Structures are given as C-alpha cells and as structure tokens.
Amino acid sequence: MTEPVGTGTARSARPSPRVAARQADARRRILQAARVVVAEQGFAAAQIAVVADMADVATGTIYRHFPSKASLFSEMLRAVCVRELEVVRAITGEPGRRATDRLGDAVATFVDRALRGEGLAYAVIVEPMDPEVDQVRLDARAELAAAFADLITEGVEAGEFPEQDAGVRGAAIVGAFLEGVVAPLAGRTAHAPDRDAVSTEIARFAQTGVAGTPPGTRPDIRAVPSPTGAEP
Amino acid sequence: MTEPVGTGTARSARPSPRVAARQADARRRILQAARVVVAEQGFAAAQIAVVADMADVATGTIYRHFPSKASLFSEMLRAVCVRELEVVRAITGEPGRRATDRLGDAVATFVDRALRGEGLAYAVIVEPMDPEVDQVRLDARAELAAAFADLITEGVEAGEFPEQDAGVRGAAIVGAFLEGVVAPLAGRTAHAPDRDAVSTEIARFAQTGVAGTPPGTRPDIRAVPSPTGAEP
DNA sequence: GTCACACGTGAACCCTGGTTCAGTACTGAA
DNA sequence: TTCAGTACTGAACCAGGGTTCACGTGTGAC
Numbered sequence: 004m005t006e007p008v009g010t011g012t013a014r015s016a017r018p019s020p021r022v023a024a025r026q027a028d029a030r031r032r033i034l035q036a037a038r039v040v041v042a043e044q045g046f047a048a049a050q051i052a053v054v055a056d057m058a059d060v061a062t063g064t065i066y067r068h069f070p071s072k073a074s075l076f077s078e079m080l081r082a083v084c085v086r087e088l089e090v091v092r093a094i095t096g097e098p099g100r101r102a103t104d105r106l107g108d109a110v111a112t113f114v115d116r117a118l119r120g121e122g123l124a125y126a127v128i129v130e131p132m133d134p135e136v137d138q139v140r141l142d143a144r145a146e147l148a149a150a151f152a153d154l155i156t157e158g159v160e161a162g163e164f165p166e167q168d169a170g171v172r173g174a175a176i177v178g179a180f181l182e183g184v185v186a187p188l189a190g191r192t193a194h195a196p197d198r199d200a201v202s203t204e205i206a207r208f209a210q211t212g213v214a215g216t217p218p219g220t221r222p223d224i225r226a227v228p229s230p231t232g233a234e235p
Numbered sequence: 236m237t238e239p240v241g242t243g244t245a246r247s248a249r250p251s252p253r254v255a256a257r258q259a260d261a262r263r264r265i266l267q268a269a270r271v272v273v274a275e276q277g278f279a280a281a282q283i284a285v286v287a288d289m290a291d292v293a294t295g296t297i298y299r300h301f302p303s304k305a306s307l308f309s310e311m312l313r314a315v316c317v318r319e320l321e322v323v324r325a326i327t328g329e330p331g332r333r334a335t336d337r338l339g340d341a342v343a344t345f346v347d348r349a350l351r352g353e354g355l356a357y358a359v360i361v362e363p364m365d366p367e368v369d370q371v372r373l374d375a376r377a378e379l380a381a382a383f384a385d386l387i388t389e390g391v392e393a394g395e396f397p398e399q400d401a402g403v404r405g406a407a408i409v410g411a412f413l414e415g416v417v418a419p420l421a422g423r424t425a426h427a428p429d430r431d432a433v434s435t436e437i438a439r440f441a442q443t444g445v446a447g448t449p450p451g452t453r454p455d456i457r458a459v460p461s462p463t464g465a466e467p
Numbered sequence: 468g469t470c471a472c473a474c475g476t477g478a479a480c481c482c483t484g485g486t487t488c489a490g491t492a493c494t495g496a497a
Numbered sequence: 498t499t500c501a502g503t504a505c506t507g508a509a510c511c512a513g514g515g516t517t518c519a520c521g522t523g524t525g526a527c
Contacts, residue, residue, distance in 0.1 A: 021495090022503085050484065051484075051485060061505060062506085063505070066487080067504075072484095108458070112458040131363030132363075134279065144414070167439075167440075171433055171436040171440075172436065174415055175411040175412070175414060178413055178415060180410070182376070182411075183403060185410075186402075200403075205407055207399075208407045209444065212443050213440070215443050215444070215447035217442065217443045218442060218447050254473085257474090282515085287477095292476090293476040295476055295516085296475055296477095
C-alpha cells in the first residue's frame with residue numbers, strides 16, 4: 004500500500020471536507036461493490052479489478068482505502084455478519100417472552116432473511132476465499148452459537164428446557180439452520196425453496212430439539228465403534 | 236499432462252505386472268500423502284510439491300496419475316466421504332430397529348469418528364480449496380442429508396415421528412452435527428472436546444428434534460419481518 | 468547382452484491476479 | 498492565477514505455485 008488516506012502533512016493536515024466526503028463516498032462504493040460482486044458471482048469471481056470497475060474507481064484507489072484484498076472483503080463480510088447477529092440477538096434477548104418462542108422466531112427470522120439474500124448468504128456461509136476472511140466467518144458462527152447458547156441456558160434455568168449442554172446445542176442449532184439455508188440455495192431439496200415453509204420447518208426442528216420432550220428413549224445412544232482407519 | 240499411464244503402443248501394450256504394481260503403489264502413496272497433508276496442514280498448505288515430497292515421487296509423476304491438482308484432491312476427498320457415508324448408511328439402514336435409535340446412533344457415530352480424525356474432518360467439512368473439490372464436499376453433504384431424510388420418512392410412515400418435511404430436517408440434522416464437529420475443533424465450546432459427551436449431546440438434539448414431542452406450542456412461529464436492506 | 472521404449476524426474480515455464488508507483492489531475496490557500 | 502501538495506489512475510511488476518517437457522534411467526523382449 005502507499006499511504007493510508009489522510010496523511011497529509013503540509014498545507015492541509017486534515018483533508019478538506021469536500022475531499023473527505025468524496026473519499027468516504029468512494030470507500031462506501033467500494034464496500035458496496037464488493038458486496039454486490041460476491042452476492043452475484045461469489046467469492047471466486049471477486050477480483051480487485053472487478054470490484055474497482057463496479058465501484059468506478061481505479062484498482063490503485065482501492066489500496067488507498069484498504070491495505071489488501073483480504074482486508075476489504077473481511078470488512079465487508081464483518082459488516083454483513085454483525086448486522087445479522089444484531090437481528091438475532093434482538094430476538095433472542097427480547098425480555099418477557101418464553102425462551103421457546105424466542106428461539107423459534109430467531110431461527111425462522113435468520114433463515115428467512117438469508118433466503119432473501121440468496122447469493123450473499125450462500126457465499127457468506129460456505130464459499131471460502133482466504134484465511135483472513137474465513138476467520139470472520141468462523142467468528143460470526145461462534146457468536147451466533149453463543150447467542151443461542153445463552154438463550155438455552157436461560158431456558159434451562161427457567162425450567163422451560165430439560166438439562167442439556169448449552170454450548171454444544173447452540174452450535175448445533177446454528178449448523179442446522181445454516182445448512183437449511185444452503186441446501187435450498189444449492190438447488191438440493193425436493194420442492195423449490197419456499198421461504199416460509201423452510202424457515203418454519205427449521206425453526207420447529209430447533210425448538211423441538213431443545214425444548215421438546217425426548218422420545219421414549221432407550222437410555223444409551225452409542226457411537227458404533229469402528230476403526231477410523233488411516234488406510235488409503 | 237503427458238500421457239496417462241499405460242498407453243504403451245509398441246513392445247508392451249500393457250505395462251508388465253512389475254511396473255503396474257509399482258504404478259499402483261505410487262498412486263496409492265500419492266493419495267495417501269494428499270490425505271496426510273490435508274489432515275496435518277489443511278488444504279491451504281496442500282501444494283503439489285509437498286504431496287510429491289511426502290509420497291516420495293517427483294512432482295511430474297503426480298501428473299502421470301492425476302490430470303490436475305484439483306482432481307487429485309477431489310478423488311482423495313471423495314474416497315473419504317464415501318467411506319463415511321457408508322458407515323452412516325449402514326446404521327440408518329439397519330433393519331428391525333426403531334428409526335429413533337438408528338438416528339441417534341448414526342449421528343453419534345459420525346461425530347465420534349470425525350472427532351477422532353481431527354484435522355481431516357475439519358478440512359473436509361469447512362476448508363475450501365477449489366470449485367471442483369468443493370463440489371465433492373457439497374455432494375457428500377447432500378447424500379448425507381438424503382440418508383437422514385430417508386430415515387425420517389421411514390419414521391414418519393411408521394408413526395414413530397410426527398408429520399414433517401423430511402428433506403429439510405435431514406439437511407438440518409447434517410448441519411447440526413457438522414457444526415457440532417467443527418466447533419470443538421475450532422477451539423470454541425466451553426470444555427475441551429470430550430468426544431463421548433459431544434457426540435451424545437448432538438445425537439440427542441437430533442433425535443429430539445425429529446422424534447420428540449414439540450414443546451407446548453404457541454401455534455405460529457414467524458420470521459420477524461425486517462428489511463434485508465442492500466445498503467452499505 | 469543389447470536395445471527400443473516407456474517411466475520417472477525436477478528444473479524451468481507461464482499464467483493469474485494482487486500489489487505497486489510514476490505520472491496526471493485536482494484541490495484550495497495565498 | 499499560481500502552485501504546493503495530495504488524491505487518483507492504470508499499466509507494469511512480481512510472486513506463488515500448478516503444469517510441462519527434454520532428459521536420464523529402468524525394464525523386458527529378443
């Protein structure tokens with residue numbers, strides 16, 4: 004990179020308002036372009052040149068705002084994830100409602116939103132691109148899981164849910180609905196993705212899994228032992 | 236690539252047994268090396284040179300057995316996935332047992348095996364590397380989901396499970412346990428990954444989610460409507 | 468033992484795409 | 498209007514790593 008924007012020394016130590024505004028605008032356009040490119044073409048097609056083109060700036064300009072490609076996409080992705088996380092937390096944290104209901108609504112909402120966002124969701128959830136970017140994805144998953152874990156803990160303490168490992172089940176819920184989102188987008192699943200049906204179904208699954216009464220149970224689930232061979 | 240192995244024309248149209256054996260062995264070593272490298276270092280570090288080195292062949296030799304890097308890793312990955320899928324199907328398809336029990340055991344077994352395999356599982360589940368390779372991963376997920384969907388359908392027909400969308404829940408189960416595997420491996424989760432505890436917990440979650448009695452339910456789960464803005 | 472031929476080798480090639488940087492166009496104070 | 502200094506530009510640069518291929522070596526029929 005050359006110099007981070009805004010390191011003037013002489014005349015104008017601070018960029019003038021007009022310039023600052025233009026810069027801020029360019030930065031916004033670049034992030035926006037990055038998002039659109041990923042949503043439409045996936046990370047695979049997300050080249051700096053393409054983003055620059057769509058944002059109407061030169062490739063070099065991008066490096067005036069972001070130190071590297073990875074950091075540009077990280078930031079874009081982080082913003083997206085933070086937004087989704089906020090939405091989820093807003094629901095899981097709503098006071099005065101049964102944990103069961105909050106759980107169902109949070110899951111359904113997430114899935115619904117993701118299915119609207121189509122491409123972006125797909126890329127964000129599964130397509131990889133670079134360790135730095137992947138880290139953002141992993142962190143986001145962890146935070147989502149934590150949000151649900153918290154909710155589960157609450158539910159257990161309130162006597163609404165049976166005793167369980169909140170951490171593991173929180174993660175399981177996240178996995179369940181992320182996969183639920185990806186499967187339709189990847190064109191699997193029987194019927195065409197019907198947002199409502201899918202989100203409700205997944206939500207019920209999660210709800211039941213956590214809050215439901217276990218089926219009349221033979222007490223021991225066991226991993227059928229089998230060598231995990233390291234053979235060819 | 237030069238010429239696929241075994242295209243001799245003149246003297247020996249078919250490679251002599253000795254040579255054939257040596258070739259087969261090299262091929263095996265290469266695949267094996269690919270697997271070890273991925274397990275130990277992840278796809279990111281999986282360079283042809285590294286694999287060649289570990290397999291004790293020259294880089295060029297690899298191209299005598301595989302047309303490209305992607306195809307080498309695809310094949311390796313496919314083999315791993317097929318094996319796991321077989322294990323799962325063996326359990327979900329066991330005749331004469333309650334669907335509930337088969338479900339629990341299948342999930343627990345998968346998780347248990349994956350947690351033993353550590354690195355490989357992680358790479359296989361989440362680390363990406365190339366569209367061709369990713370496709371294998373996606374296919375495997377789809378097949379796993381199908382296996383569980385079949386089981387669910389059976390359970391529903393047998394009156395063991397309540398009415399539900401088998402396709403969606405099958406995918407959800409897969410997502411749930413894959414995430415369950417990844418989370419501990421990524422060093423999240425409270426306690427150190429205790430294989431038994433984790434696999435049992437996830438299995439119970441899946442079991443309950445599908446076969447359990449839904450919690451006393453306010454009838455409507457709904458996605459809280461909120462704009463999925465395409466804002467910066 | 469000899470020889471023709473395919474196998475195995477690994478250094479060199481080359482393509483892709485991120486990053487740089489010398490040049491140009493603006494900006495705004497004097 | 499001038500001019501110092503900054504922001505923008507985009508062609509050129511460069512690195513990483515997959516792929517190739519001209520060359521020795523091993524093999525096995527004669």
